[in-house]
Amino acid sequence: MPQPIGRRDSRDDSWRWGPEGQPDPNGGRRRRRGRSGLILAAAGAVIAATGIAFLVLASAGDDNSSQGEAPTRTAVARASRTPGATAAPSSSPGLTTIPASPSPAASRDTLFIWSRQRRQWLRSDLAREDPGYREGEAVPFFLRIEDATSGSVYRVEIRYQCLTPAGAAFDYLTGVSEADIDALMMAPGPKRHEDASIPIPDDPAISFDPDNSRFHVWGGSFQQTPQGPLPTTPCQDEKRFRVNLMAQDDTLFLMWGAHLASSKDWGENRGASRQKSPVAVEASVGGGEREQVMVGPAAIAP
Numbered sequence: 001m002p003q004p005i006g007r008r009d010s011r012d013d014s015w016r017w018g019p020e021g022q023p024d025p026n027g028g029r030r031r032r033r034g035r036s037g038l039i040l041a042a043a044g045a046v047i048a049a050t051g052i053a054f055l056v057l058a059s060a061g062d063d064n065s066s067q068g069e070a071p072t073r074t075a076v077a078r079a080s081r082t083p084g085a086t087a088a089p090s091s092s093p094g095l096t097t098i099p100a101s102p103s104p105a106a107s108r109d110t111l112f113i114w115s116r117q118r119r120q121w122l123r124s125d126l127a128r129e130d131p132g133y134r135e136g137e138a139v140p141f142f143l144r145i146e147d148a149t150s151g152s153v154y155r156v157e158i159r160y161q162c163l164t165p166a167g168a169a170f171d172y173l174t175g176v177s178e179a180d181i182d183a184l185m186m187a188p189g190p191k192r193h194e195d196a197s198i199p200i201p202d203d204p205a206i207s208f209d210p211d212n213s214r215f216h217v218w219g220g221s222f223q224q225t226p227q228g229p230l231p232t233t234p235c236q237d238e239k240r241f242r243v244n245l246m247a248q249d250d251t252l253f254l255m256w257g258a259h260l261a262s263s264k265d266w267g268e269n270r271g272a273s274r275q276k277s278p279v280a281v282e283a284s285v286g287g288g289e290r291e292q293v294m295v296g297p298a299a300i301a302p
Contacts, residue, residue: 107147107154111283111291114140114183121189127278127296134301135271136264138257140176140183142190143283143291145245145252153223156243159282159290160258162235167270168261169279172203172229173241174213176257190218190253198222200241200256205234208265215256219249254283260300273300 112121116132121142126132133139145154160170176183185191194216203209215226228241245252258281263271272279278294 106288107145107285109146109283109285109288109291110144111281111293112142112144112188113281113293113295114142114180116180119182119186121183121186123293125278125294125296126299127294128298130298131301132299133260133295135260135273136262137179138174138177138259139170139295140180140255140257141281141283141293142253142255143285144188145247145254145285146250148219148247148250148252150247150249152247154220154245154247154252155286156245156254157240157284157287158228158243158256159238159240159280161238161279161281162261163237164275164277164279166276167263167272167274168235168266169272169275170258170281171235171261171265172206172209172213172259173200174210174257174259175200175216176255180257184255189255192218194218194255195248196221198226201226201228203229203239204232209259213257215243215254217245217255218251218253220245220247220252222246260295263302271302273297273302275300 110123112123113126114120115122115126117130126139143156143158145156148154158173160173162169162171183189184193195218197214197216200213200215202211215222223244223246226241226243229239230241231239243254245254260272261270263269263274265271275297278296280292280294282290282292284290
């Protein structure tokens with residue numbers, strides 16, 4: 001009869017006996033393999049379940065994170081598509097607001113008068129010259145503003161003596177006449193045609209001042225209609241105009257003419273040639289020091 005054969009797995013401590021040539025129906029290597037497979041299968045199931053749980057939790061975390069971060073990512077994306085966008089100015093206390101038109105830096109201002117006799121611009125008065133002008137003609141003046149700041153507004157005030165006890169002096173402002181047109185091309189003037197001009201407002205107290213008189217500017221433009229003549233009532237001493245200039249260069253020139261009162265308009269012996277002393281024209285910039293030049297009676301013919 002067959003002899004029992006003993007078997008022992010390398011991982012077992014006891015022997016198992018069975019018929020020769022037949023596997024042990026209750027144990028041995030096959031049984032051990034079945035138990036290991038179950039253990040491995042169970043472990044795999046646990047790992048798989050753990051992995052699924054982890055994926056579910058991670059997915060839920062991603063969803064929650066996405067929901068919380070979505071507005072931030074969208075805002076960043078919009079900002080990157082509009083690189084030139086600028087935030088609105090803040091009105092928080094303590095912040096300094098930059099003015100739209102800062103006050104211009106100090107300038108150097110000079111007032112000139114045209115000498116018809118000499119055919120040149122003068123910084124000095126026309127006090128002792130032979131008569132170069134007659135009553136009813138206009139004497140050219142120009143104000144030169146140096147060291148101007150481009151883009152800044154310069155407030156110019158022009159004053160002219162319109163009446164003295166001796167009679168009328170400069171009764172209104174006007175443009176440069178054709179008789180003195182060469183003055184525009186003479187140094188230290190602009191030496192070229194103007195960049196802009198604007199009508200000189202009418203004096204409501206005078207019925208005979210012309211309608212086509214104009215201020216002329218070089219190196220800039222007029223910011224608004226000139227104010228004046230002030231006061232609007234009949235002259236008692238002097239009148240003034242205010243002119244705002246927008247600088248477009250480092251030097252500005254403002255030019256006009258001052259009309260010499262005529263006895264034909266004001267009465268016999270009441271014209272500018274009857275003055276006993278020089279009459280003045282003044283100009284100032286930004287409320288600064290006034291520049292003045294004068295015309296004496298000797299320079300004016302009846």
